Amino acid sequence: MADDNVQRFVVGDVEVLRIVEWQAPYAPAPDLVPDAGPEVWKENRDLLAPDHWEPGSDRAVVALQTWVLRSGGRTVLVDTGVGNGRERPGNPLFHRREGDFPGRLERAGVRPADVDLVVNTHVHGDHVGWNTHDVDGEWEPTFPNARYLIPAADDFHFGPENGYGGGVRIDDRLTYEDSIAPVHRAGQAETWDGEYRIDDLLTLESAPGHTPGSSVLRLASRGERAVFVGDLLHSPVQILRPECSSCFCLDPEKAVASRTRVLERAAEQGELVVPAHFGGSGAVEVRKEHGRFSLHKWAS
Template sequence: MTAGQWHAVGAARVTKIQDTVLAVLTPEQLLPEWDSSRAVQCYPQYNEVLDITQTKVPLSIHAWLIEDRGRKILVDTGVGNDKPRPAAPHFDHLHTGWLNNLRQAGIQPEEIDFVLLTHLHVDHVGWNTRKENDRWVPTFPNARYLFSKEEYQFFKDPANNNGRNQTSFITREDSIDPIVACGLADQIDVSGEEVLEGVSFHSTPGHTAHHASIVLRSGAEHLLFTGDVMHHPVQVSQPGWNAVFDANPQLAMASRQWALEYAARHDATVFTSHFPLTSVGRVEKDHETYRWSFL
């Protein structure tokens, strides 16, 4: 799914705006509980979501552009360009075509009305800002940026600046703080209540302490933007398999279970943050087992 390819759900139109693809981890490195025989049994197509060498998992990094009710909304913003990431070399000083991909989808940065952030990790907030005369300035100067107040405070508290969170503190400084300083940030309580018409943030902690998944309701249709509740389609059938990136495995499992149940109960169209191919699909429930299918 590239710029120009989109999904219509209810009255909403959603386009994947690709930033980059990271294919450096084997399945066992991404999901420490990985068992190949169980993976084949519960997700027979798993070879389709490996890279060309059939040894690494390609993790797509992208934003979702929503056009709905006259609004232009981004869910997450990828890695960004020129960002110093000394502890995350795969993201260090990248130069991707993301901004051009957005324009190819027919949208100028100045047209974005809202930016919704599932969490404040390096690969989800980078295009919030761009470098201009050695300063980080908002990429979307006319947008309101909505994100969890508690997540922001977590990544401001020096007590949390450890090895796991080192890159997130640097990311906050160049990709979140300038937004706050410009008065464009709406720091919200993640309560499941509407923060915009049809839009709600739902608490799904575990990957980060205050991670949120986002729901858009368009008519009778539900769109679920999962953030990093899942990193691989096999986790739909094996929700007990955590990603190596999950800070709190027990909470991550509970949040994954919530997201899968929500998706199945509401027949939601699910927009993931890192699945390959289209990154979009549906979750079906058969007794107590969930199944993933790409759209």
């Protein structure tokens, strides 16, 4: 039976599945990308509505999703969404959420025990939630046989040694305690910095700004390429205007530099750009003409 929350495409020899946890109008567009004026959204209405922007309410449409890669006989998850039953008082959308994400994974042919590797592009609550699940009142790794790759800079920044993100948001402490610390205790966490080569097809590299350890995952197979960019992009508006960071970026200037660098390479090398939160088909080819990036072709 087809599942509307699952999308499939292929990059070289790698099958890519998009598993949607949630998708809907989220935040007012001017709040999500503060430096992108209303004219940017209006001028690009044909590109943005309805999958990325709801003009009537002026709200940005976003998705919570996990990307599954079947590569070289292994199953790799890129980010793990919000999770169920989390205490997230700072975000009503995520707070004590209950959903059927495990069922969607299983209907796509992905069982927890089959997952070999989990990549957290960064440590925010909507990217690490299904790292763990509740077992008799205790948080335990959802994927018992998986190695979890966590950026070292984020592991430190959001961890206890740095006061859980400096104590700025209570949700950062709660996220670390229920979604990161249990993976460390289980001996399944591996931190990395700079660049980390997973295998001949997959490479992680740092792209700081959104968080100190924000990263991207590069895929190259049989001459085809993709880059999973996490939260370097929240909206296609940021491809059209890469100088505009989201309201969630801890260091907007670094985020601009990382985003521009990744988009430049994607345009030059023909990498499919795969963000964490785009609605629609979720991934897009990028071109650069006359000094500006443009949306070329959506994945199908």
